[in-house]
Amino acid sequence: MTPDPIPLRAPSMLECRNCGAGAPLDEHFCGQCDRILALGRHGDYFSFLGLPRRLGLDAGDLERRFRELSRKFHPDYFYNATPAERLASLERSSYLNDAYRTLRNPAARIEHLLAIEGFQASKTDQSAAKVPPALLQEVFTLNEELDEIRELRQSGGDVAQLRGRLEAARLPIERKREEHERRIADLSARWDDLANAPTADRTGVLEGLRELLFERKYIDNLLATIAREAAEVQP
Amino acid sequence: MSHVVGIDLGTTNSLVAYVHDGVPQVIRDGSGDALVPSIVSIGDDGTIFVGREAQRRLLTAPSRTVYSVKRFMGRGMDDVREDASLLPFTISGEAGGVVRIGIGGHQFAPPEISAFVLRELKRRAEDHFRDQGDFDFEVERAVITVPAYFNDAQRTATRDAGKLAGLEVLRIVNEPTAASLAYGLDKRNRGTIAVYDLGGGTFDISILKVEDGVFQVLATNGDTRLGGDDIDALLTEQVLREGDERSSPAEVVQAIRKAVIQAKVDLSTSDLAEIRVESMAGLPAGYRRRLTRADFEGLIRPLVERTLDPCRQALSDAGLSPRDIDEVVLVGGSTRIPLVRRLVEELFGRTPHSDLNPDEVVALGAAVQADILVSGRREMLLLDVTPLSLGIETMGGVMSKIILRNSTIPASGREMFTTFAENQTAVDVHVLQGERELATDCRSLARFRLRGIPPMPAGMPRIEVRFQIDANGILSVGARELRTSVEQTIEVKPSYGLTDQEVERMLIESFEHAEADIEARLLIEARNEAEAVVHATEKALRRPDFEQLAAETFDAGERQRIEASLVEATRAIAGGDRERIHQATESLNQATRHLAEVVMNRSVREALAGKHVEDV
Numbered sequence: 001m002t003p004d005p006i007p008l009r010a011p012s013m014l015e016c017r018n019c020g021a022g023a024p025l026d027e028h029f030c031g032q033c034d035r036i037l038a039l040g041r042h043g044d045y046f047s048f049l050g051l052p053r054r055l056g057l058d059a060g061d062l063e064r065r066f067r068e069l070s071r072k073f074h075p076d077y078f079y080n081a082t083p084a085e086r087l088a089s090l091e092r093s094s095y096l097n098d099a100y101r102t103l104r105n106p107a108a109r110i111e112h113l114l115a116i117e118g119f120q121a122s123k124t125d126q127s128a129a130k131v132p133p134a135l136l137q138e139v140f141t142l143n144e145e146l147d148e149i150r151e152l153r154q155s156g157g158d159v160a161q162l163r164g165r166l167e168a169a170r171l172p173i174e175r176k177r178e179e180h181e182r183r184i185a186d187l188s189a190r191w192d193d194l195a196n197a198p199t200a201d202r203t204g205v206l207e208g209l210r211e212l213l214f215e216r217k218y219i220d221n222l223l224a225t226i227a228r229e230a231a232e233v234q235p
Numbered sequence: 236m237s238h239v240v241g242i243d244l245g246t247t248n249s250l251v252a253y254v255h256d257g258v259p260q261v262i263r264d265g266s267g268d269a270l271v272p273s274i275v276s277i278g279d280d281g282t283i284f285v286g287r288e289a290q291r292r293l294l295t296a297p298s299r300t301v302y303s304v305k306r307f308m309g310r311g312m313d314d315v316r317e318d319a320s321l322l323p324f325t326i327s328g329e330a331g332g333v334v335r336i337g338i339g340g341h342q343f344a345p346p347e348i349s350a351f352v353l354r355e356l357k358r359r360a361e362d363h364f365r366d367q368g369d370f371d372f373e374v375e376r377a378v379i380t381v382p383a384y385f386n387d388a389q390r391t392a393t394r395d396a397g398k399l400a401g402l403e404v405l406r407i408v409n410e411p412t413a414a415s416l417a418y419g420l421d422k423r424n425r426g427t428i429a430v431y432d433l434g435g436g437t438f439d440i441s442i443l444k445v446e447d448g449v450f451q452v453l454a455t456n457g458d459t460r461l462g463g464d465d466i467d468a469l470l471t472e473q474v475l476r477e478g479d480e481r482s483s484p485a486e487v488v489q490a491i492r493k494a495v496i497q498a499k500v501d502l503s504t505s506d507l508a509e510i511r512v513e514s515m516a517g518l519p520a521g522y523r524r525r526l527t528r529a530d531f532e533g534l535i536r537p538l539v540e541r542t543l544d545p546c547r548q549a550l551s552d553a554g555l556s557p558r559d560i561d562e563v564v565l566v567g568g569s570t571r572i573p574l575v576r577r578l579v580e581e582l583f584g585r586t587p588h589s590d591l592n593p594d595e596v597v598a599l600g601a602a603v604q605a606d607i608l609v610s611g612r613r614e615m616l617l618l619d620v621t622p623l624s625l626g627i628e629t630m631g632g633v634m635s636k637i638i639l640r641n642s643t644i645p646a647s648g649r650e651m652f653t654t655f656a657e658n659q660t661a662v663d664v665h666v667l668q669g670e671r672e673l674a675t676d677c678r679s680l681a682r683f684r685l686r687g688i689p690p691m692p693a694g695m696p697r698i699e700v701r702f703q704i705d706a707n708g709i710l711s712v713g714a715r716e717l718r719t720s721v722e723q724t725i726e727v728k729p730s731y732g733l734t735d736q737e738v739e740r741m742l743i744e745s746f747e748h749a750e751a752d753i754e755a756r757l758l759i760e761a762r763n764e765a766e767a768v769v770h771a772t773e774k775a776l777r778r779p780d781f782e783q784l785a786a787e788t789f790d791a792g793e794r795q796r797i798e799a800s801l802v803e804a805t806r807a808i809a810g811g812d813r814e815r816i817h818q819a820t821e822s823l824n825q826a827t828r829h830l831a832e833v834v835m836n837r838s839v840r841e842a843l844a845g846k847h848v849e850d851v
Contacts, residue, residue, distance in 0.1 A: 067449045074616055075645065075706045079405065079608045090705060094647040101642060 014040060017084055026050070028072060028092060036073060038084065039091040044116040045099035053116070054195075055109060055188035066100040107216075110188065110209055119206055132215045138176060142222060145169045146229060153233055162233045170226045173219060180216045187212065238369075239376045239405065239609050240360050241413070241601025244349060244393065246305040246436030246462060247568065249273045250595060251356040251377075252602035259417065259602040261595050262363045269595060271359065275351045276300035277339040280811070285355040294493065297323035297485035299339035303464055304352075306436050307334045307345040308396075309388035311731045321468055321492075323485035333731060344733060346396035353379075353400035376403045378605040380597050382437040383409035384457030384622045386668050387680050387710050388731040394709070395738050405608050407707040410434070411441035412619050413600030414566040415450055417591060419615065426561035427453075429549075431579050431587065432597075433542060434567035436462040440546045442553040442560070451618040454552035454641045456545035463499075463569040466535050470495035473534070474510060474522060487517040494522070502528045503571045532574045539575055546582055552641050563587040568594050618643050621704050628665035628674040637702050640670065644704045652698040658690035664700060666712065679730040683712060689719050761813045765820040769804050772797065772827050775834050788833050793826075800826040 014023045014037055021032035026047045029036055046053045049065050071077075073096065078089040102108045131139050146169070149162055191205045240253045240262075248270040252261040261269040268287075276289035277299050284292055293300045301324050307315055312328040325337035335342045357374050364372035379402075381393050390407050397404035411430035418428075425446045432439040439457040443450055471492045475483060483491075494512045501508035506528045514521040550556060565587045569575060579587050591599070607615060621644050626636040637648035652662055662685045669677030688696050697717040704710050715722055775781065776797075785794055800823040807819035 067447060067451075070449065070618060071613060071616055074618075076406075076607055076616060077611060077613060080611065090645050090703070091647075093706075094645040094703065097643040097646050098648075 014038075028069070036078070036081075036085050036088045036092065038088045039095055042095070045102055045112055046116075048095060048099050049103065051103075052195075053113060054192045055106075055113065056192050057103060057109065059104070062100070062103060066096065069096050106184075106188075107213065110184070110213055113191075114206060114210055114213075117202075117206055119210055132211070132218055134211075134215055135176070135218060138172060139222070142169055142173065142226075146225070149229060149233075159233055163230065166226060166230050166233065170223070173222050173226070177216065177219045177223070180212055180219060184209065184212050184216070237371055237373045237375045238360065238364055239378070239605040240356075240374055241378045241380070241598055241603070241605045242353065242356055243380050243410070243413075243595075243598035243601060244305065244353065244396070245273055245597075246303050246434055246464060247273060248435070248594065249352050249356055250598035251360045252595070252598040253360065254602050254606040259599040259606075261598055262360050264359065269598075271352065271355055272302075273305065273349075273352050274300060274302045275304070275338075275348050277341060279339070283351055285351050293323070293489050294486065297489045300324065301336055301338055301343075301348050303436055304336065304345050304348040306460065306464070307336065308349065309386065309390070309392035309731055310334055310345075314731075321471060321488060323489060333733060344737075346392045346399055346733065346738075349393070349396035350399035353377075353396055353402060357400060357402060375401070376405050376605070376609070378406045378408055378601045378608065379404055380408050380410045380413050380601045382432075382434070382457060382459055383411050383439040383441050383452075383455040383619075384437070384459050385409075385708075386459075386623055386678050387625075387708070388678070389459065390707060390709050391732050394707070395733055398738060405605060407709065408601055408604050408617070409439070409441065409452075409455070409619055409708070410597045411439045411455070411566060412443070412450065412452055412617055413598075413604060414564060414591075414596045415441070415443050415445070415600070416603045416615065416617060417596045417600035418564055418588070419445055419448075419450060427555065427559055428562040428564055429546070429560045429583060430564045430566055431542070431546070431570065432457075432566035433569040433575060434462050435569070436460070436464045438462060438542050438545065440542070440549045442549050442555065448615045449618060450615065451643070452620045452641075453555070454549040455620055455622050456549040456552070457622070458541065458545060461538065461541055462567075465538055466499060466569070466572075467492055467496055469534060469538065470499065470510070474524070477524075484517045487512075487515065490515060490518070491522065498526055499531070499572075502526065502531050503573060528573070535572075535574065539572075539578055542575075543578065543582055546579075557583045560585070565589045566593050566596055619706075619708070620644060621646060621708055623668045623678070624670055625666070625668050625680075625702060625704070625710060626677075627700070628667055632674045634667050634669065634672060634674050634677050638704060642704075644708055645706055646704045648702045650700050650702075652685070652696075652700060653694050654688065654691070654696050655693055657693050659693065659696075660688045660690060661686045662688065662698060664712075666702075666710070680710065681712075681730055681732075683714075685714050687721060688716055689721060691718075758811065758813045758816075761816040761820070762808050765804055765808050765816050765823075768820055768823050768827070769801065769808070771831075772801055772823060775827070775830055778834070780837075784833060784837070788829070790829075793829065796826045797823075797830060 014025055014027065015021075016023060016030035016033060016035060017038050018035040019030060019033040021030055023030055023037055025041060026043045027037060042048060049062070049069070051057070051065070070093070073089045073092040075086065075089045075093060078086045081089070102112050145165065149165055153162055187205055187209050191202070191209070194202050194205060238253060240251050241259070243250045250261050250269050250271065252259055263269045271286040272290045274286065274289040274293060276284040276292040276296060278284065289300055293302065307326065311332060312326070312334055315326060315334055326334050327337060327342075328334045333344055335344060336348060360374045361372050364374070377397060379393055379397055381390055385393070394404050394407060411432045414432065415428060415430050428443050428445060430439070430441045430443065432441075437457065437459045438461040439455065441455040442453045444453055471488065474491050474495060475488070490512050494510045498508040498510045508526050510522065510524045510526055512518060512522040560583050563579060563583045563585055565576070565579070570589065570593050576587060603615070604617065606612065620641045621638060622640060624636045624640045625638040625648070626634050627650060629635040635650070637650050638646050652664070654662065664683040664685060665674065666680045666683065667674055667677040668680050671677050685698060685700070688698065695718070699715050699717055701713045701715075702710060703713070778784070800819070804819040804823045807816045
């Protein structure tokens, strides 16, 4: 167990629009007048839910936090409140729902972490057509095989045989995906261990995660292409 | 504090319910009937009939009567053309605009028709509260339910209907979710439930997780054009084909429709039913045909099977398989059909629940939600989702999704825009809803024009367009230029909805119409009163002893005064002038007051005649 990371930014404050009291950025209700705070400047999905910036997350705990906060700011409970409070409730609920949806999904969770740590989407990600260098070999082999299968299919090739070849083409990609899953999990765990490590180490981990995510996206697209071709060779 | 109610505004029937001492209950009429048929008919004199009376008029005045208007809510002409074939009323509208419904020479937008039904429910609830002796019996606020798979335009149309009926719509709630709330009341249990809701016109499937009183929808799917109506149409068309009655008058079509609905209902409890239409104009031989349940099921199976794919999709979106579902709940009248139950049971591998009346459970849940909203009670909380993805049209006519389907609502999303030309000060945005890749295959919700962008070189402005879906599942849009923080003005042109100005105008017209409604009611009451006096007078004049009585007791001219007043009253009743009827009634009353006394005395004397004093 490592201690929770200490926030790097200077603690900024929110101001309660009802009584004018100051409140820490990730408070939801004013400590002085108990009113719901407008969602002005805010932290990130982790801090909003009272969680440290860690990739290892207990799904049950996340869900409990989500339910608890839902009960605190859902618009249902602000029906008779002032317009300002109703707006605050709507905005906080929306943000909570977005946060929960993002953090629940491991890939989206990493992407959010990258974004709040100042990592824009991968450089290579800008041109989605570009093949990640680490995957060049697999992609060339697969494309050749797919071309042949397509030709055979159009000239009425044996369905069982074509399916066999597709399956054979799919397996290495599938294995690659599994390998990426493992590497992402390893790096995620490493990120959690590095909470108090020097910035350079942390940056390296995040860069690694960014590339892995991009590659995995590409792998998923390859698998989808194979699945589409498989659907075509139905008898 | 005025009452709040929950309303199930159904395709076939509508209901109103409220929470009494913590228990939701539906409001019934004097004969114990909770269902108000969602049917509206307009009389020759403009009187509006709603419910059972309108249902009767479907057989006698079909071209002046509308049913299943829910199918037209928030839709355009292109969507509904194929629905129109068997309908007795006309539908019209420009391509890409709101549908108009024509009955009896009047044109109505669908929300206006729904508003008549809502007003009837409002009146029913107010009568109920008044009968209970509530001083404050008025109903001004309501929760109204919609199919979970309703899109933004359909939800907005429903909210407009509420507004037109003089109701503040506290919340639009999804029907299956409302049903789960009603079910969750007695059982404080937790688990994953599937609500299968097959109604008169729409189908919904919702998968929910219930824990600690939080009802969280995980996924929803459905078909807003699939329901009991389609089964009725299938059977009706079959009968028409057999009888080669394709050009049948609307009266015949409606008589057949009524008969096939009866047969459909019968087949839920017996293996054999008869479709029976008595001889009538246009169908002199009548129609009789026996229908077995097996034949019926063979006919409707393809329709019922259309519900299964949405179920599978919802399960997959929730990341669940059928065996993860702890309970299956059936909602909607069409789930009484044994084949429906069987197919649902096969899909989920468990016997579905139907402890609560499937017609009433949605209204009960709506009442619970209304109670939560006004009371601030926090034992239960509904967390629903948006059924369809929301996005904008981008370069090349592609739909770019901003909020994904099955996102918990409220939800928000944003998208950045910039300009293409130097000093461009406006940008057009096309808002879409749907799952398809191309904008043309998605639902067009609205077109926005962002104005007031500060003049800058092309590509410089950073315009943030923000989407906000509220707890009703209804979208609003805001925009801001980030470099200058200038808020953009947005002009909304709903693609298949009414503009605020149109709703405003209809509201004014509906008040005028409400006055006409009240006027019609008052006229009927005045006529009834006048007829009662005329009737009593004529009865007195027909007495065998009238001549003798007149000779003994009448003043000079009294008889002439009675006869003249009687003629005037009869004429006034035939006319439509309420004031004249009142005056005629009043003068006939005065002219006959003495006669009435005399007749009364005689009657008493006759009754007492021959009786001993001690008997009296």
